[in-house]
Each structure stands twice: as C-alpha cells, then as structure tokens.
Amino acid sequence: DGGITQSPKYLFRKEGQNVTLSCEQNLNHDAMYWYRQDPGQGLRLIYYSQIVNDFQKGDIAEGYSVSREKKESFPLTVTSAQKNPTAFYLCASSNLAGEDIQYFGAGTRLSVL
C-alpha cells in the first residue's frame, strides 16, 4: 500500500523538550516537505528537501530542524527554541521528474503539556 506515513498521530511536548515527528514515504518521490497548519492560517512551509543529504529552509524554519539521510525518510525535530509548537504538522512528497504534485500524509497533532 503506497503512500506517506506520519507518526505518531498525536504528540505531547513538555517545556524545554525536543520532539521528533516521523515521515516515511514509499512512493519513490524525490522531494519531501514539512508544513505547519494553524486554524484559519492555511499551510506554512517549514523545510523541504529535493535530494538526500540536502534541504532548504521554508518560510518558518526557526525552532525546527530536519535531516534527509534516506530518500524515503524526512524526520522533523521541534526544538525547545520553538516557543509556540502547538499545531497540526503535515508531511508531503512529490516526484520532481513527473507532474510535481504534492501528496500528503495524515498529519501529526502536536500539543504542549
């Protein structure tokens, strides 16, 4: 069953804690993306990666970090520097050689304890 898997579905963070959100895709897509969604604000791009071992900052990268060690995996770490982390986080991937359409995972909802 091909697709994008995000885990966990729900995540809670304590003050001063770093947490990592997982994103795995088996679509053989080149590019992967992380978005943050807040109520009424649409999707805002955090980081994206076109190729293994390379990634670029999006519009709201501060307080976040990523890695792209494998083509199928693009984990996002929400660091303690991110003072307002409560949001719905969405991972997407696309095939840059094809139609370049982004497909999304089911999302991770992060809350602060």
Added chain:
Amino acid sequence: QKEVEQDPGPLSVPEGAIVSLNCTYSNSAFQYFMWYRQYSRKGPELLMYTYSSGNKEDGRFTAQVDKSSKYISLFIRDSQPSDSATYLCAMSGNRGSTLGRLYFGRGTQLTVWP
C-alpha cells in the same frame, strides 16, 4: 500582500446547491494550479490539477483558471454532505525556479447540510 488570497468562509449551503470557491494570486509566474480537499483532522488530498489557463472537469467538479485576471475557481455541482470539508487552493511556477514549492491559500471551510 500574500501570494495567494482565499476567503476562509465559512460557507454553508443546502444539499444540491452549486458551490463556487475562489482564489486570487499576485505572482504571474504561477502556471500550475491545484485544489486540495481536507477533511477535519486529516491530510489534504488532491482534488483537481490544472496547467495554465482553461477549464477542467471531473465529475461534479470543475476547475477554472483565468491567468489574465490571476483568478482561479472550483465549482461543485449537486453538492453533497460528504463534500463538507476545507478546500485549499495551491499553485506553483516554473519547476526549475520554484524547486517544487507550492503556495497555498488559507482554505475555505464548506458545510453542505442535508
């Protein structure tokens, strides 16, 4: 000014109504236009994909792009309660320059009541 403007609604219509959703944009380099549907607490799913200007129809859904006015629309005919969701418009420019980045509207929340 945001790159993509979309009225967030909410929009509430009776079953069977024709729904019109719209977005405007400022970047004339945008060439690829998409509509995503997002159910509550789920990831967005691609609904319609259009390149450049013109219309595209898929069942009850029609996407229109008017590049001269920098305006895109999604029409839903014979709307159903199952169409109740948030609809996000998205667009991108030449793949070489934007590196696959999509620019999203804020989304319009639609409720279709029986």
